[in-house]
Amino acid sequence: MDMFYVIATYIHLLAMIWLFMKIWTTNDCTGVSGKTQMLLTLVWVTRYLDVFQIYISMENSLLKGIYFLLTFITVLMVYTNKTYQRKHDEFSTEVLLILCMALAMWLNHDPAVVEVCWTFSIYLEAVAMLPQFYLIYKAKCVHHDVMIYIMAIFAYRCLYLAHYGVKYQQTEVYDPITLSSGALYVLIFLGFFTFVLPASESKPPSVGTDPVAAKPSTISGGEMGHMTANISAVILTPSALMQSSKNDKITQPMSAKEKEATSVMVV
Numbered sequence: 001m002d003m004f005y006v007i008a009t010y011i012h013l014l015a016m017i018w019l020f021m022k023i024w025t026t027n028d029c030t031g032v033s034g035k036t037q038m039l040l041t042l043v044w045v046t047r048y049l050d051v052f053q054i055y056i057s058m059e060n061s062l063l064k065g066i067y068f069l070l071t072f073i074t075v076l077m078v079y080t081n082k083t084y085q086r087k088h089d090e091f092s093t094e095v096l097l098i099l100c101m102a103l104a105m106w107l108n109h110d111p112a113v114v115e116v117c118w119t120f121s122i123y124l125e126a127v128a129m130l131p132q133f134y135l136i137y138k139a140k141c142v143h144h145d146v147m148i149y150i151m152a153i154f155a156y157r158c159l160y161l162a163h164y165g166v167k168y169q170q171t172e173v174y175d176p177i178t179l180s181s182g183a184l185y186v187l188i189f190l191g192f193f194t195f196v197l198p199a200s201e202s203k204p205p206s207v208g209t210d211p212v213a214a215k216p217s218t219i220s221g222g223e224m225g226h227m228t229a230n231i232s233a234v235i236l237t238p239s240a241l242m243q244s245s246k247n248d249k250i251t252q253p254m255s256a257k258e259k260e261a262t263s264v265m266v267v
Helices: 003-026 034-047 058-079 093-106 113-127 130-139 144-171 176-199 221-236 238-251 256-266
Strands: 141-143 201-203
Touching: 003 058, 003 144, 034 058, 034 093, 034 113, 034 130, 093 113, 113 176, 130 141, 130 144, 130 176, 141 144, 144 176, 144 201
Parallel strands: 141 201
Antiparallel strands: none
């Protein structure tokens, strides 16, 4: 186990924790593709079918369980959140699933079910970020939190390619399925950085506030103008002025002559 493999593994884990905590703490999944997270969940399920049959180490088994749980919970949080951009997350994942399964059944190391599922997970992981990139392309913006996650995943895959290179130097044996899928993964990321990212607007990190509670209780410009017009109409209309004049006369104190005339009329 070389240095590139260890660093790549923990960068991958930190990227998943980062995305999970971003949604958990802010209650906001804007810019996150639920379809990408669903594909990644399927990747871990099909790749680790042998977790109860082949024991490598406690750390290895623990990482496999964390990968699956984090991704699965992230899927639930995205699809149950009101900020989920469903209208932009419309990449046809069915096509990816069919193509990857067909390729796994055709090009594999062993036609056994577990081996075909493992090969399927390798192919699917290579294209699992496509829905995420398509969402950014449709929304024309990328949030800082999501961009940090994307960059971490890209670094993880680049380090894995370096790991494959070191492994080949040590053993002079390479796996064409893993190597070609890793290369395709990196090419897809480079396409995103070249064509999609420059045309997307950068958004600041999400703030963990309740959208309803954070809404200021102020009067809009239109409402203020309407209220001002009504007040002006009441103050400036002739009838209001006449009524105000009458009220002034009623409330004014009577002079001495007016009191004397009044007393004579009463007598």
